Amino acid sequence: MFSEAKRMELFSGAVFYEMTEIAKTRKSVGKPVIDLGIGSPDMPPPAMLPEVLKNALDEPGVFGYQRTEGTEAFKQEISAFLHRRYQVSVSPEEEVLVTIGAQDALAHLTLAFINPGDVVLIPDPGYPIYEVAVHLAGGIPYFLPLKEENEFLPDFKIIPHDVLKKAKMLVLNFPSNPTSAVATPEFFSEVVEFAKQHRMMVIHDAAYIELVFDGYQAPSFLQTPGAIDVGIELHSFSKTFNFAGPRLAFAAGNRQILNTLGKLKSQIDYGVFSAIQSAGAKALKNAEDFIEMNRLEYQFRRDALLSPIIESGWSVKKPLSTMFVWLKTPKNIESKQFAKNLLQETGIITVPGTGFGKEGEGYIRIALVQPVDVLNQVGKSMANFILL
Ligand SMILES: Cc1ncc(COP(=O)(O)O)c(C=O)c1O
Structure with missing residues (x-):
């Protein structure tokens, strides 16, 4: 009924919509989905912060x-x-x-x-x-x-x-x-x-x-x-x-x-x-202590995910930073197609590289937002998936 301003076309999100639909279909038949799409931290903040927040509510x-x-x-x-x-x-x-x-x-x-x-x-x-x-x-x-x-x-x-x-x-x-x-x-x-x-x-x-x-x-x-x-x-x-x-x-x-x-x-x-x-x-x-603990956890997660992938012969350079792994798709498969196939077959949600621009073609992004054991399992599933 109300027409949107032209600038709203900037916010398309078509790729994410397609991925969400595939995930919904899997869930509807009771198949698991592991979301490594959005980089939203799954771990808690420093333990003292909730208390500081509560106490601050009493400040004049x-x-x-x-x-x-x-x-x-x-x-x-x-x-x-x-x-x-x-x-x-x-x-x-x-x-x-x-x-x-x-x-x-x-x-x-x-x-x-x-x-x-x-x-x-x-x-x-x-x-x-x-x-x-x-x-x-x-x-x-x-x-x-x-x-x-x-x-x-x-x-x-x-x-x-x-x-x-x-x-x-x-x-x-x-x-x-x-x-x-x-x-x-x-x-x-x-x-x-x-x-x-x-x-x-x-x-x-x-x-x-x-x-x-x-x-x-x-x-x-x-x-x-x-x-x-x-x-x-x-x-x-x-x-x-x-x-x-x-x-x-x-x-x-x-x-x-x-x-x-x-x-x-x-x-x-x-x-x-x-x-x-x-x-x-x-x-x-x-x-200092919190930052050290947090980054060690991400380092463990990175290793847990990448060890099986590297063992499978998939060529990947271990990242020195961030909560993401930027992975080249095998056999030059288009990133969107690869991310969709991976989700359909294994239930793993990633983001196609093209969601970040044209130069992202040929890559997918995996966010390290699940615990070590889940990421290790994901690594194994992905290693098996590319052998198919
Ligand atoms: C590169 C980059 N910059 C900025 C942000 C947004 O940060 P904030 O939550 O502080 O707005 C993100 C969030 O994912 C990000 O990846």
Whole structure:
């Protein structure tokens, strides 16, 4: 009855619909389904957080509007955390902005900076909001192909001159969803140089920076000399602390970018509920033990899934980071077809690589959101499946 705005066509989700239908049919005949599709953490947050949340409800003024940028106490804790873990110095007053999840920042940054016709460079494959946000602002996305032969890092040299002239923003995401690839400090230095040369801002989405394995430590973009002159970095509580529902993240870095984003947000949503910010502060203060435990669990899960797959001869590189495995489909089968067949035959839900962009063709993404024993069983089923 009511016609949707044209921009609603951006949110199609056709692939997910088809997968859901197959899963429903299996369930209706009593066959099991194991959902490794969406990267929604299945583990609890740090044990002290529910108590902190409850106690915070008794604080005076807790139910009032909050300042958009975040509470002083939380921003102090964010600044201390970045210094302690990454030797990054940011002013809590001007170089930190609390957001309602990283998604909030990603969806609003383009509205704050992009005019119709401006180009935004985004990764392909990449987290879908990057492209959607560019279209919402009337901008033009330019896809940076992330190729396996290039360690899934973008190659800035292939960008045409006329695109560079119109490019105002570069969005990066390392460790990466969906490829699990990581960036080197040398790559980040190249990014800073590139951004300065072409006068564009850098938005680095570091949602998975704490989910790292085998002793690897992911660098913060803000550690790069000159990074704060050109960009900001987003850190999310959703994956680092399994705190996805309360919607909590922060942006840190260039004060002009943060100030403009805050100005826009103050018209749209104001600040995060202060009880959630109190919990966030507590999580950061005691972060180290929890982060270590959480990432070890993901490492076990990665190994449990991949051991049988690797043994079967399927060529896979073990990821050093994230909660995802980015797996090449065997025999060059199209990703959508492979994901559908796998679900139909084994009940395992994955996401076809093309759900993240054209360059995702030939891959599927598996989220490590089930316990070790289930993932080991999944690995065995997948190994058997490709032998069929
Ligand atoms: C790369 C990436 N960025 C951002 C987000 C969203 O994070 P948040 O829950 O903080 O909005 C996700 C969630 O899956 C993600 O994969």
